[in-house]
Amino acid sequence: MSSVEEPDPMxxxxxxxxxxxxxxxxxxxxxxxxxxxxxxILILMALFLL
Structure with missing residues (x-):
């Protein structure tokens, strides 16, 4: 067995x-x-693509 204690989660x-x-x-x-x-992006698309 290991002698390392696990931390108490509570x-x-x-x-x-x-x-x-x-x-x-x-x-x-x-x-x-x-x-x-x-x-x-939507504003730029509206300006340049329409």
């Missing part, structure tokens, strides 16, 4: 709130800038 919070907050803000930023990019 000793820490089940959720890393700081990481969750960073991930949330990352996806919000991606959505915002992705939407802006699509709008710009």
């Amino acid at each position: 000793a820490e919070s089940p959720m890393d709130y700081a990481e969750h907050d960073r991930t949330y803000h990352f996806f919000i930023g991606l959505t915002k800038y992705g939407t802006i990019a699509v709008v710009v």
